[in-house]
Amino acid sequence: MSALLRVENLRVRFRTMGPLKALATGTKAPFFDAVCGVTFEIDKGETLALVGESGSGKSTIARTIIGLQRAVSGSINFDGQEIEDITGADRKPYLRRMAMTFQDPVGSLSPRLTVRSLLMEPFRIHQLKDRDAGAEAARLLRLVGLPDDFARRYPHQLSGGQARRVGIARALALNPDLIIADEPTAGLDVSVQGEVLNLLARLQDKLGMAILIITHNLNVVRHMTDRMAIMYLGRFIEVGSTERIFEHPCHPYTEALLAANPEPDPDAVLNRIELKGEVPSLMRRPSGCEFHTRCRYAQDICSRVFPEPSINSDDTKHSFRCHLPLGRREADPPLEQRLHLQLHQLPR
Template identity: 50%
Template sequence: MSTEAAPTRAPAMAARAEQPLLRVRDLTMAFPGKRSATGRRGAPVRAVDGVSFDLEAGRTLGLVGESGCGKSTTGRMLVRLLEPTSGSVEFDGKDISRLSQRALRPLRRNLQMVFQDPHSSLNPRQTVARIISDPLLVQGSGAADARRRAAELMELVGLIPEHIDRYPHEFSGGQAQRIGIARSLATNPRLIVADEPVSALDVSVQAQIVNLMERLRAELGLAYVFIAHDLSVVKRVSDRVAVMYLGRIVEMGDKKSLYENPQHPYTRALLSAVPLPDPAAERRRERIVLLGDPPSPAAPPPGCTFHPRCPVAQEICRTERPLLRTVASREVACHMA
């Protein structure tokens, strides 16, 4: 597959080098509030609140943050598994955020997703052959061609093609995630949104899956939006990193500069929790412990939403919402940066 995909895709990538493959602007997702015992509906929950970023072809953007910060919701909106409340998602120069399902179907072959739990994302009643070939059948391929393609993809992701007629429960967690990756590759996509693809796996298996995804990116020219809460994994796979807190991006920039010199207090706290391989360096460094829990997205605090937990918050942080601005070669939403 790799020998066929690379030559056909390279000219297209070169022709589009002047514009991002993915352009996201002010993306917002507000879920309806829960109804009380009296029937009154509560305030809407702004799970994602004005997210904007660009992603070039063949590159990886890491999206990190605590659980509940809105990163998975963002990923699902990128591929239209969730309909955004407002904002836009442009893929290859075309706004796909308001397309009808009929108009979106031809574009879906270029947008695929890998889910967090490999077993729950696979239909237990279908064979691996049917799971992997299903996207091809939806796009109009014949059954024989789709099955042949499924066998090729199994080999590409490190599985034995002879196991094509087995069911998902016959595979380990790492093997099941390889099946999910093979399914996402079936239509030869240009962008894959990977939502916590290794968090449910053992550490040794995590390394195998990360190495596989890196190899596939190099061979096939893929672009990734890699969603995770493990900053060490994100550092391994990403070119740029966006840090989310309570539905907003608070810092975004080149991986090297962000990890070496974080500007936002939240980013510094997250990085201080990443274990270091050197025990002496681990003992010397200062661990930043954030007090309290993240506020509810249904009732975010005024000003900077991070100020109730921020160790350097000032009066302006409690009253004025910081916007993303360029600081030290990256974008930071912090008055104190």
């Protein structure tokens, strides 16, 4: 089965100062890379999670896919069509098949518009004038479990969970093949989080859409995703099936993230892993493996050589970037011996 969305070597860069200031100060590279060479794909009907600390580049990837941010380089292929180089009105047919729900459910809704007007925005943008506004608004509200009379309300009259449902309804207006959900449970009570997640799962089963979830919540990831990608400083450091990564993580950063996941059982024995030090600045990336400054397993080679992607021998769809993957330290030859022939040719 061909992938619905395929992203290859995506790089997104932001300026740190204007051209004149850079010229005056002699700054040769007045920018930083928020996303560095990211590659992944999502199949039809599949759910993929992007996981990582704040500032790791998760939302930047989502905004680039949906067209709110331009990439410096790389490829975004949607259902067999390269769309990264398509701009303006020519991109609309592809954007109709994608939709995004934003992290702030209330802030993403215009306070001057009623729910009905908000739900009809996609139809107006794509010039679909043959729709009955009242009927479409009622259909979308029922789809997300809200009464028809919510169409007359304004965003300030909605709770966080209700605003989230309206955002999901608006995203579903044009029957997209891909939904990008940026922190779909952020700021919601635990009971409301469950309702929103169950709603997304039911809609996926009913409509067959693919979902890209951006979240810090590992319980959400384990509950409803097929695969997950762990991000650190704008790179994927581990990608694989959700079940495989939860049971057998290969990267030390993944191990630390999973160990920090809240445990509801008060009698459970916790094995927390403390990451020392601060997250490095994107403008001053560490040499070698960028996680080595916080890694408890780091050796000298980790600070000198950037790790290339490796494939798990037990699962070819499970990849990672680490010189010292978990579970291999005893069986593998000495690290210097394994890397001796690669030191001069590993790509950055």
